Structure formats: C-alpha cells, structure tokens
Amino acid sequence: xxxNPIQSSIWMAERAILLIIAVATIGxxxxxxxxxxxxxxxxxxxxxxxxxxxxxxxxxxxFYKDNRIPVTLPIIIAITxxxxxxxxxSKGLDAINIIFEASGILLLSVAAYIMSLKEKMSLTKLKIxxxxx
Numbered sequence: 001x002x003x004n005p006i007q008s009s010i011w012m013a014e015r016a017i018l019l020i021i022a023v024a025t026i027g028x029x030x031x032x033x034x035x036x037x038x039x040x041x042x043x044x045x046x047x048x049x050x051x052x053x054x055x056x057x058x059x060x061x062x063f064y065k066d067n068r069i070p071v072t073l074p075i076i077i078a079i080t081x082x083x084x085x086x087x088x089x090s091k092g093l094d095a096i097n098i099i100f101e102a103s104g105i106l107l108l109s110v111a112a113y114i115m116s117l118k119e120k121m122s123l124t125k126l127k128i129x130x131x132x133x
Contacts, residue, residue, distance in 0.1 A: 015064075022060045029053045048084035052077055070119060075112040079105050 032049060036042055059073040082105050086098060 018060050018063055022057060025053050025056045025060075045084050045087045048080055048087065052080050052084070055080065071115050072112045072119070075108050075115065079108045079112070082108070 029050065032046065032053070036046055055073065055077045059069055059077070062073065063069050082101055086101050090098060
C-alpha cells in the first residue's frame with residue numbers, strides 16, 4: 001500500500017464504501033426474497049432485480065480481487081435496469097418512450113462492446129510488454 005496518508009485514506013474509504021454497498025445489496029436481496037416468498041409470485045421484473053443485485057455483488061467482488069472495476073460491469077447493470085424499467089412500465093407507456101429506452105439499451109450495449117474490445121487490447125499490450133522484458 002502507498003505511504004501517502006491521503007491516498008491511504010482514500011483507499012480505506014473506497015473499501016469501506018464498497019463493503020457498505022455489498023452489505024446493503026445482500027440486505028436488499030434478502031428483503032426481496034422474503035417479499036417474493038410472502039406473495040408466492042415471481043415476476044420477470046423480480047428476476048431482473050435479483051440479477052441486478054447479483055451483478056452489484058459481482059462488481060464489488062471483482063474490485064476486491066483485482067483492485068479495479070471493469071467499466072463494462074456498471075454498463076451491464078444499467079442495461080439490466082433499463083430492461084427492468086421497460087418490463088415494469090411497458091403497459092402504460094407510449095410506444096415512443098419504449099423506443100427511447102430500447103435505444104438507451106442499444107447505446108449502452110455498443111459502449112460495453114467497445115469497452116470490452118479496449119480492455120482486450122490493453123491486456124494484450126500488457127502481455128506483450130511482460131514477454132519482452
């Protein structure tokens with residue numbers, strides 16, 4: 001770890017916040033599962049919400065493993081959230097609003113694809129650099 005006290009403080013705060021996010025996500029998951037059991041009905045929107053919770057936990061786990069969050073993970077979470085919104089609101093929405101939300105999903109998908117290509121290129125460059133040393 002760095003000796004700089006400001007960087008150390010930021011590093012510790014970042015980890016503490018991510019721990020709070022993980023605990024809150026687990027709590028929200030438990031509450032949602034209790035609600036599903038209570039009403040004895042599982043809707044597609046419930047599954048998307050649980051998937052969002054799983055992705056958030058996965059993102060926190062990746063951070064603790066690699067000390068970085070791949071930018072594609074939050075993009076995937078945003079795609080899932082928009083998809084859930086469409087499912088929840090599709091009956092009462094105008095068609096144009098659904099087209100806008102679907103366009104947002106398409107835009108985020110393209111961004112995730114581009115970022116995954118960038119990450120692959122960066123990893124390839126890093127591998128080549130290590131091999132040449």
